[in-house]
Every structure is written in structure tokens, then in C-alpha cells.
Amino acid sequence: MNTENTVSAHKEPPKMPGAWPLLGHMLEFGKNPFAYMTKLRNSLGEIGEFRMFHQKMVLLTGPEANEAFFRAPDAQLDQSQAYKIMTPIFGKGVVFDAPPHKKDQQLKMLMPVLRDKPMRGYAQVIVQEVEQMIADWGETGEIDLLEFMKELTIYTSSHCLLGDEFRYELNEEFAKIYHDLEKGVNPLAFVFPYLPLPVFRRRDKARARLQALVTGIIAKRAQKAEKSEDAFQMLIDAQYDDGSRLTPHEITGMLIGTIFAGHHTTAGTAAWTLLELARRPEYMHAVLAELDAQFGVDGEVTFQALREIPLLENVIKEVLRLHPPLIFLIRKVMQDFHFKDYTVKAGKYVCASPRVSHRIAEVFPEPEKFDPDRYSDTRQEDAKPFSWIAFGGGKHKCSGNAFAMLQLKAIFSILLRRYTFELIDAADNYQDDFTQMVVQPVSPCRVRYLKRVAIEESAGESLRNDSQETAHAGPGFRIIIDRELCQGHATCMAEAPELFKVDAAGNLTVLQENPPLDLLAKARQAEKYCPSKAIKIDLN
Incomplete structure (x- = not known):
């Protein structure tokens, strides 16, 4: 844990030899x-x-080091720098x-679109986009x-988060700008962000063009009554x-940030999910059985139904363990940072690597093995805080993580029920591109699709729903909130309005200190579906 105990925290971190x-x-x-x-580890x-x-960089890996990294205050480890x-x-x-x-206020302005209520309408939008994309695929x-x-997720993200103008009126131009x-x-931009390189000139030209488009849409929307x-x-x-509004410049930047969060990493995760399933038929068959049991031939893909496919969710979590899209997460040390008996001096950078931490055998046995059952109720290998960090952690945990998981599950609930997939190249040819x-799969990333003839008869009610909780007998329970996380x-408020209230500013209030046992099932649902894992239910 991070501590200000300067008596014990005095050593500099060990250094890697071989620097040029x-x-x-x-x-x-x-x-x-x-x-x-x-x-290095x-x-x-x-x-x-x-x-x-x-730049001097300090790598922190493992649950304890990750926790120190993610829980450090901004004044000490600055994300912005x-x-x-x-x-x-x-x-x-x-x-x-x-x-x-100002940054905190800007991020809060984006939170309402990622809250529970609007999220419930996104599943149908994503399904619509998938169906349109595969409408002319044919038999094979x-x-x-x-x-x-990449194409599918830019459509789903822009449609859900930005609106009809970006999805339909500016479709091709927006795709080029985003590219x-x-x-x-x-x-190179880490050190020299404004070098006169062609790639940076195209970046700056695209940014200016997008701001011009945003300004025009703002003017058009101002004329509409609805x-x-x-x-x-x-x-x-x-x-x-202070009552001032965002400028077109600020709105443009925040829209870009929204799409980067909703698309930039999801395309690679979606590709890897299908690749891992394609080279492991036993898991592909199990996931298909779960989807068929849940949705049948033409069952509606709803927000609630997508919560009740735990095997697919565990497959996605295992993909994110093995193929996290971010190489590392970085903070600049503004005030001396202490971890155990080490001190990292101000001016250096510290970083956490999901990929390295996810392959620690003491945390995830047989770490190179693709094993979605790690996250089952009986094993829970990710239960130790800050062991699984694909979406980061702490108060800066990716606020779009719930949308990303919803998007991925909605995509595969359609795609896998319509077509089966097989690898065209040798399985070992599909590798991460560093x-x-x-990080995404190396391109080209070729697969063959074949239309499913009929839904396989399989898997009964045992696969359909793991979300029902039974209240434990006992004297009572209490709710513990990690305010930093x-x-x-507001997912908790949607699950248990008797227990939780989240105001417009995102502040959470627990309404009952000693809830009756008949609310335990709802409290468990709130704990389970909290995107930032900030709720813990403790049985007295």
C-alpha cells in the first residue's frame, strides 16, 4: 500500500541494466x-x-503495487501530465x-450518458447495427x-453516444476523420507531439475539420424544438x-474522448474474442448453447437478458486478461511516491501493465492458458482487489467499462447465433501487434463465416440465469461503499432504489444503514452489477 512512512520508504527502485x-x-x-x-518483472x-x-519510468506490477498506483491521489500521481x-x-x-x-467537471458532464437508464436502450441500437452489417453476407x-x-464498433459507438448526425449524415467523412x-x-507523440510529420499534420487537419462539423450541428440543433x-x-x-457553457472546441474534444473510450479498444477485444473461440471449439459450443438457451431463434436481445449470459462474459474477461488493449497506464510523480520500502522521486513516471500483472502465476495459475472458468463462482481468481485491471482501477477506472461489456455481449449475441466462424490461417499466425x-491482432486477420443451419439443441435452464440470489439466513447485513471507486x-439505484440514491452530480447516498434481510437479494444485484466494484455486502 502507498504510505507516507518515510522511515521505511527510503530505497530507490532497482534499475534495469543495459540502457543506451x-x-x-x-x-x-x-x-x-x-x-x-x-x-523487468x-x-x-x-x-x-x-x-x-x-524519461525515467518505474514499472509496478502485481495486486499490491497496482493498488498503490490506482489509489494514489492526483496531487501525487498525476494522470494529466x-x-x-x-x-x-x-x-x-x-x-x-x-x-x-475543470477536468473533473468535464468528466462528470459525460457520466449521464453512461448511467444505467440510457444504457438500457443501447442494446437494441447495437443489435440493429450488427444486423445491418451482416445483412448481405449470404451463406458463406x-x-x-x-x-x-473496427467498422462495426465505430457505428455502434457513434450511434449510441453521439447521435444520428454522426451515424448517418456524416458516416463516411466521420470515419475518415476518426482514422x-x-x-x-x-x-513519438509522447516526447515530440508537434513534430512536422505527415501523420501529425493529418491529425491536426482532422481535428480542425471535426470542430467545424460540430459547430454546424450545434447550430442546426438549436433550431429544432425537440x-x-x-x-x-x-x-x-x-x-x-460558474454557469458557463462548453465551447465548440471543448465539445469537439470531449466527443473525441467519448468515442476513443467506446471504440478505440473495443474493436481489438471483439476480434480476439472471436479468434479465441474459433480456435477452442469446446468453448465456442458452450457459448452457443448459452446464447441459444437464452434467446432462442428470435428472442429479443435486451439489457437484462445480456446480464444473464455469464459464460460469454467470462470468455470476454479472459480475452481481456490475455489481450488487454493498453500496453501500460502512466502517471507522472508530482510528489515523492512510496511503495513498501521504496521511494519514487518526483519528476519520474510510474506505470502499471495489465498484461504483465495478468500473467502472474501466483494470482492466475497457468497464466498462459485460456481458461474462462477462472471467474466462476467456485474459483474467482480475480477476486483479489486490483489483480484483474483490464479497465484500470481506482477513481480513474474507465468509466465506459460497462458500455464496453454491453457492446461486446450484444454484438456476439447476434453474430454467433447467425454464423459460425473458422480460422483461415494457422492458429499461431494470429498474434498481438505491439x-x-x-494492442490488437496483427492485420490481416482472416476468418471464414458460415451461416448456421439450425440452433443446436442444448443446455437448459442451468445456463440461462445466474443472476438470482437467495437471501442468506442471518441477523442482517450492511452495505460498505468504497468512495474512491x-x-x-447509478446502476445500484436502478437495482435497489430502496437502498441507494445517486443525485445529478453523481453523489451516492446509502438510504438504509441496517437494511432488512428481504432486501439482501436486491443489494447483491447492486453489488454484482456496479461497474466500478465500489459496493460490498457484508453479512453480519
Whole structure:
């Protein structure tokens, strides 16, 4: 745990040997960041220092180190200073480039679109997009799976979060703009974000064009009597604490941030989910049995139904364990940071690597094995806090994690019931591409699809629903809230309005200190579905 005990925290982290003048460890790190960080952990343990050009980096791995990293206050470990790479894309004064009090207000403006109530309408939108994408597939064919998922997830994310103009009126132009912005997330931008390179010039041109489009849509919407309910409109209507409104420049940056969160990492995860299932027929058959039992031939894909397919959810979690899309998460040390008996001096950077932490055998036995049963009720290998960190952790945990999981489950609830998939190339040819800032399968990523002839007879009610909880006998229970983790999604209020209330600002109030046992089942549901895992139910 992070501590201010300077008596015990006095040693500097051990350093990796082999740094080159000027370059540091950048050459070896750049070839394969995961292999390098794994080597660092194996050599130095849960904390170790390396150098990227002139920047001194300290890698923290394992549940205890992750917890110290994610729970540290912003005044000590600053997220904004570490992500200046995004400033040319989001814009100056937006999110990571904004002062802390302003950044917090901007992020809160986006929370309503990720709350429980609007989330319940997204499933139908995603289903509609999937059905349109595969409408002309026919009986069989071949696709580049990664390119297909990139296209599909940009449609689903823009439709759900941005509104009809971006999905239908600006479809092709927005896709081109987004592509140029995405390419601007280049490793060089960590150190030299404004070099006069073609990729950065296209990034800046795309940003300016998008702001012009946003300004035009704002003007058109102002003429309409009926208001939309998407993130775009929420940002148009939002106000800072002083009553001022967001500028088109700020709205543009926050819309970009919304889509990056909803699409940038999901396409690769969707592709890997299908690839892992395609090379493991036993899990593919089990997932198909679960989907057929839940939805039948034409069952409606609803928000609630998507909660009741635990095997598919566990498959996605295992994909995210083995193939987390982010190489590492970074913070700049603003005040000396202490972990156990080590001190990281202000001015350095600390980072956490989901991929390295997810492959620690003491936490996840046989870590290289694809095993979705790790997350079953009997094993719960991810139960230790900060062991599974695919979406980050602490108060900066990805606020879109619930939307990402909903999106993935909705996509596969249609895709897998309509078609079966097989790999075209040898299974070992499908590998992670570490040359990109967001890790995805190497392209091309070819698969063959075949239309399912009939739904297989399988799996009964035991696969249909694991969400029903039975109240334990006993004298009572209490609700424990980790305020550092709570993000104000309001899922708990939807599950148990008798127990929880979340106000417009995202502040959570527990309504009953000693709830009666007949509310235990609802409390358990709130605990289970809290996206940030901020609720714990303790039986007295």
C-alpha cells in the first residue's frame, strides 16, 4: 500500500541494466513492450526502473503495487501530465490538458450518458447495427475480422453516444476523420507531439475539420424544438459550476474522448474474442448453447437478458486478461511516491501493465492458458482487489467499462447465433501487434463465416440465469461503499432504489444503514452489477 512512512520508504527502485546513451531502453522496449516489461518483472520484482529516452519510468506490477498506483491521489500521481500525447487530439484545455477542477467537471458532464437508464436502450441500437452489417453476407464468405470489428464498433459507438448526425449524415467523412485522429496516437507523440510529420499534420487537419462539423450541428440543433438525448446534446446543454457553457472546441474534444473510450479498444477485444473461440471449439459450443438457451431463434436481445449470459462474459474477461488493449497506464510523480520500502522521486513516471500483472502465476495459475472458468463462482481468481485491471482501477477506472461489456455481449449475441466462424490461417499466425499504441491482432486477420443451419439443441435452464440470489439466513447485513471507486453510474439505484440514491452530480447516498434481510437479494444485484466494484455486502 502507498504510505507516507518515510522511515521505511527510503530505497530507490532497482534499475534495469543495459540502457543506451540518449535512447535508454527504448530500442528493446519498442520491439516488444510486453516482453521487455515481463523481463523487468522477472529480473527486478514488483517494482523496477527503466528509461525511455530521457524519461525515467518505474514499472509496478502485481495486486499490491497496482493498488498503490490506482489509489494514489492526483496531487501525487498525476494522470494529466502523463497523457499530454492526447492534447493535440482532444484539444488544449480539454480533459487531460485542463486544470484538475475543470477536468473533473468535464468528466462528470459525460457520466449521464453512461448511467444505467440510457444504457438500457443501447442494446437494441447495437443489435440493429450488427444486423445491418451482416445483412448481405449470404451463406458463406471471408472477412478481415479486425477491419470488420473496427467498422462495426465505430457505428455502434457513434450511434449510441453521439447521435444520428454522426451515424448517418456524416458516416463516411466521420470515419475518415476518426482514422486520421487515431493514427495520431503515435509513440513519438509522447516526447515530440508537434513534430512536422505527415501523420501529425493529418491529425491536426482532422481535428480542425471535426470542430467545424460540430459547430454546424450545434447550430442546426438549436433550431429544432425537440432535443436529442445523446452525449452530444448533453454536452451542448452542460454547464460548468460558474454557469458557463462548453465551447465548440471543448465539445469537439470531449466527443473525441467519448468515442476513443467506446471504440478505440473495443474493436481489438471483439476480434480476439472471436479468434479465441474459433480456435477452442469446446468453448465456442458452450457459448452457443448459452446464447441459444437464452434467446432462442428470435428472442429479443435486451439489457437484462445480456446480464444473464455469464459464460460469454467470462470468455470476454479472459480475452481481456490475455489481450488487454493498453500496453501500460502512466502517471507522472508530482510528489515523492512510496511503495513498501521504496521511494519514487518526483519528476519520474510510474506505470502499471495489465498484461504483465495478468500473467502472474501466483494470482492466475497457468497464466498462459485460456481458461474462462477462472471467474466462476467456485474459483474467482480475480477476486483479489486490483489483480484483474483490464479497465484500470481506482477513481480513474474507465468509466465506459460497462458500455464496453454491453457492446461486446450484444454484438456476439447476434453474430454467433447467425454464423459460425473458422480460422483461415494457422492458429499461431494470429498474434498481438505491439507496434500500435492500442494492442490488437496483427492485420490481416482472416476468418471464414458460415451461416448456421439450425440452433443446436442444448443446455437448459442451468445456463440461462445466474443472476438470482437467495437471501442468506442471518441477523442482517450492511452495505460498505468504497468512495474512491464510486463513479456515479447509478446502476445500484436502478437495482435497489430502496437502498441507494445517486443525485445529478453523481453523489451516492446509502438510504438504509441496517437494511432488512428481504432486501439482501436486491443489494447483491447492486453489488454484482456496479461497474466500478465500489459496493460490498457484508453479512453480519
